[in-house]
Amino acid sequence: xxxxxxxxSSFLLLTALVVLVSWQAFASxxxxxxxxxxxxxxxxxxxxxxxxxxxxxxxxxxxxxxxMLDTPRNTMGSKVGSNVTLVSAVQLPGLNTLGIxxxxxDYAPLGQNPPHTHPRATEILIVxxxxxxxxxxxxxPDNKLFSKVLNKGDVFVFxxxxxxxxxxxxxxKPAVAIVALSSQNPGTITxxxxxFGSKPPISDDVLAKAFQVEKETIDWLQAQFWEDNNx
Ligand SMILES: *[C@@H]1O[C@H](CO)[C@@H](O)[C@H](O)[C@H]1NC(C)=O
Numbered sequence: 001x002x003x004x005x006x007x008x009s010s011f012l013l014l015t016a017l018v019v020l021v022s023w024q025a026f027a028s029x030x031x032x033x034x035x036x037x038x039x040x041x042x043x044x045x046x047x048x049x050x051x052x053x054x055x056x057x058x059x060x061x062x063x064x065x066x067x068m069l070d071t072p073r074n075t076m077g078s079k080v081g082s083n084v085t086l087v088s089a090v091q092l093p094g095l096n097t098l099g100i101x102x103x104x105x106d107y108a109p110l111g112q113n114p115p116h117t118h119p120r121a122t123e124i125l126i127v128x129x130x131x132x133x134x135x136x137x138x139x140x141p142d143n144k145l146f147s148k149v150l151n152k153g154d155v156f157v158f159x160x161x162x163x164x165x166x167x168x169x170x171x172x173k174p175a176v177a178i179v180a181l182s183s184q185n186p187g188t189i190t191x192x193x194x195x196f197g198s199k200p201p202i203s204d205d206v207l208a209k210a211f212q213v214e215k216e217t218i219d220w221l222q223a224q225f226w227e228d229n230n231x
Pocket of ligand 1: 074082
């Protein structure tokens with residue numbers, strides 16, 4: 001008969017807890033099991049991410065994107081006044097399975113990157129030009145807003161999955177930020193677009209009750225143009 005002393009059984013319990021907690025703490029893409037797995041965009045194979053290109057056919061260009069993030073983007077065509085240039089595994093196949101991506105965001109004077117979430121990524125942002133008011137809101141029941149005004153060189157982090165935004169409150173100067181995201185494919189849910197611009201639309205009965213307004217207000221919102229946002 002095996003007698004487990006109470007100290008060794010509590011050690012076992014502790015170890016099991018630590019393993020469980022550290023396992024649950026993974027908040028990025030699954031770890032690679034090889035040096036790289038450059039995305040093969042032509043493969044018919046469906047896996048979590050993209051299938052790997054034959055390593056014999058991989059070259060330096062698979063890990064490279066020329067002059068992607070140095071040029072200012074046009075924000076004139078955007079209703080919200082921002083333009084996001086994302087470099088994820090789709091644009092840079094070498095990012096497949098690596099759990100990281102990068103983007104440049106240009107903000108018009110008074111432009112914003114509207115409230116949105118990335119279901120698969122934490123985001124870290126650095127301001128390159130101008131001033132940004134940024135923030136995120138915690139989940140239920142608190143829905144607490146954490147916000148801050150950032151100047152050039154300042155860094156802010158938006159925890160995975162939480163609704164966040166950036167707003168350039170300067171009426172004259174544009175702003176620029178670079179962000180890094182902890183997923184090769186962070187995904188973006190722009191709240192207003194998803195709620196009021198879904199195709200087909202969510203019933204106005206549902207939305208009127210959810211937002212505690214008249215159905216006419218919902219119909220008006222649903223009739224607006226919700227610009228495509230691929231980021
Ligand atoms: C973003 O900028 C690019 C390049 O300047 C432009 O082609 C594109 O139309 C812009 N997108 C929006 C939404 O304004």
